[in-house]
Structure formats: structure tokens, C-alpha cells
Amino acid sequence: MPDSPYTDLERPPLSQAALTRALVHEGGxxxxxxVVDRAGSTNADLAGQAREGAPEGAVLIAEHQVAGRGRLDRTWTSPARSGLTFSVLLRPRVPPARQGWLTLMFALAAATAVRRLAEVDVRLKWPNDLMIGERKLAGILAERVDGGVVIGMGLNVSLRAEELPVPTATSLVIEKAACTDRDPLIRAILREVESHYRDWAAAEGDADASGLRTAYAAASATIGKEVRVELPGDQVLRGVATGVDAAGFLIVHAGGTDHALSVGDIVHLRPAEG
Known part of the structure; x- marks a missing residue:
């Protein structure tokens, strides 16, 4: 996708110095x-930094990402400065069996921040999408690297309809959000992630003790829905999503059995759909 034709006044650049002053402080x-002008993939670049010893809490933001990746190795691009494209490095000291909640925690924190600041009803589609109705506002991708986890997010902010990567996507501008300024949005998201992460880590990754599972369920667009799950190996499971278990797996009731799913592409079905 070509660089954005919009001016700095229409799509202003982010200030690394201002964001650093606001977000980076001792004990945080x-x-x-x-903040870089251009990156292939912020996840790939930050993963490389992690292998070279980057500390927990490193943040990489790209004004224009040209080779972004989503789940199942799908490509993802957007015009320069039209969204928030960033990755963070976390090194959680919690039992490995509980680390499946990390992506869900990040999604919940981001949705909470955007909902509060932009005044739009953002919901969570398991495992990693932020939705407004049935349209995708943001996606999240996590990758393990050298004892840590790199989590990347792409949030559509000022994309117009003709710039959307797929017809089922949306943006804060399209949804007439109260805030479409990327600077306060990234500040709010990172502060909310820090708050949620500290609570979850203090509870040693226990999603119930930290309140994470209850909060996630309340924000979920998937729980309670009839879904079709496209699984690896061209398998398909259809049933009702009834909850998320202690490991962060989606529970789908199908054929009289509860299935705990760690991966899968979820399609929300209307009652008449097959």
C-alpha cells in the first residue's frame, strides 16, 4: 500500500521525546x-532486539509498517500514520501454564483504554481482535522469544473506508469516535496495559485471583455466541462459546462435549447461518 497522501496536519507524526517523557520513568x-518512520514488522524488529538483550518494557512504534503479520501468517498493512502500529516486550515471571492469558490481558487493557477515551463500544473477539459490532478495529499478535513475549498491535485510527484492508474492518474515524488523536490513544493503551499486567503478575498469572477472567468475559463478543471454529488441518467445529478456562482457552460446547481450544479462527454466526 502506498504512503499516505495526507499532510502532517491531517495525520500528525508521533513524538518519541514526548511519549518517552510521559511513559518511561523509574520503577515503571x-x-x-x-518511534521509527518505517518498519517491516515491529514484532520482528523488536524480537531481534529481545535476542540482543533488550529489557522488559521496550516499546517499538512504527509510523508505517510495510510487512506486518497477523495470525496464520496473514499480511497486514496500512497507510502511514493512519493507525497505531506497535510492539512491546514483556518477560512475565509467572508459570508457563498461565501465560496464555497474556495476549487476552493485553487485548482487554487496550479495549478498556480505547472504550474510555474514544467512547466507542469495543468488544473482544477471542483470542486477539478488538471489534466494534462485527467489524475489526484492531488485531494483536504475540510471539515467544528468548524467555520473553513480544506482543504487537495494529489499531485502525484514521483510515477512511477506501483505505480499509478488508471490507469487514473499521476505524475510529469511521465509527465517529470521540478521540482520533494517536498520541493520547497510545498513552492510554500503554498505561492500561501496565496496570493490568502488574495486577496479573502480582497474582502470579492467576486469571481469577487478578480479576482478569471476569473482566475479559464481561468485554467478550464471543462468549455466548454460536461460532464456527476453523482449526488447523482444515477441521471445522461448530458450537456455542461458553467461556474461557483458567489457561485462557476458549470453551466451545459442540456435540454434547466441551472443547477447550488454544487456537482457531472464530466466526460469529447468526442464528440462520451454517
Missing amino acids: LWTRLS
Whole structure:
């Protein structure tokens, strides 16, 4: 996709210095923050930094990402400065069996921040999408690397209808959100992630003790829905999503059995759909 034709006044650049002053401080989670004009994939670039010893709390933001990746190795691009494209490095000291909640925690924190600031009804589609209705506002991708986890997010902010990557996507501008300024949005998201992450880590990753599972269920667009799950190996499961278990797996009741799913593409079905 070509660079954005919009001016700096229409789509202003982010200030690394201002964001660093606001978010990086002694004793805080965020330890360093970089804003680059262009990146292939912020996840790939930050993963490389992690292998070179980058500390927990490193943040990498790209004004234009040209080779972003989504789940199942799908490509993802957007015009320059039209959204928030960033990755963070976390090194959670919680039992591995509970780390499946990390992506869900990040999604919940981001949705909470956007809902509060932009005044739009953002819901969570398991495992990693932020939705407004049935349209995708943001996606999240996590990757393990050298004892840590890199979590990347792409949030559509000022994309117009003709710029959307797929017809089922949306943006804050399209939804007439109260805030479409990327600077306060990234500040709010990272502060909310820090708050949720500290609570979850203090509870040693226990999603119930930290209140994470209850909060996630309340924000979920998937729980309670009839769904079709496209699984690896061209398998398909259809049933009702009834909840998320202690490991962060989606529970789908199908054929009289509860299935705990760690992966899968979820399609929300209307009652008449097959």
C-alpha cells in the first residue's frame, strides 16, 4: 500500500521525546520507547532486539509498517500514520501454564483504554481482535522469544473506508469516535496495559485471583455466541462459546462435549447461518 497522501496536519507524526517523557520513568513497566518512520514488522524488529538483550518494557512504534503479520501468517498493512502500529516486550515471571492469558490481558487493557477515551463500544473477539459490532478495529499478535513475549498491535485510527484492508474492518474515524488523536490513544493503551499486567503478575498469572477472567468475559463478543471454529488441518467445529478456562482457552460446547481450544479462527454466526 502506498504512503499516505495526507499532510502532517491531517495525520500528525508521533513524538518519541514526548511519549518517552510521559511513559518511561523509574520503577515503571516501560523502560524505553522508540518511534521509527518505517518498519517491516515491529514484532520482528523488536524480537531481534529481545535476542540482543533488550529489557522488559521496550516499546517499538512504527509510523508505517510495510510487512506486518497477523495470525496464520496473514499480511497486514496500512497507510502511514493512519493507525497505531506497535510492539512491546514483556518477560512475565509467572508459570508457563498461565501465560496464555497474556495476549487476552493485553487485548482487554487496550479495549478498556480505547472504550474510555474514544467512547466507542469495543468488544473482544477471542483470542486477539478488538471489534466494534462485527467489524475489526484492531488485531494483536504475540510471539515467544528468548524467555520473553513480544506482543504487537495494529489499531485502525484514521483510515477512511477506501483505505480499509478488508471490507469487514473499521476505524475510529469511521465509527465517529470521540478521540482520533494517536498520541493520547497510545498513552492510554500503554498505561492500561501496565496496570493490568502488574495486577496479573502480582497474582502470579492467576486469571481469577487478578480479576482478569471476569473482566475479559464481561468485554467478550464471543462468549455466548454460536461460532464456527476453523482449526488447523482444515477441521471445522461448530458450537456455542461458553467461556474461557483458567489457561485462557476458549470453551466451545459442540456435540454434547466441551472443547477447550488454544487456537482457531472464530466466526460469529447468526442464528440462520451454517
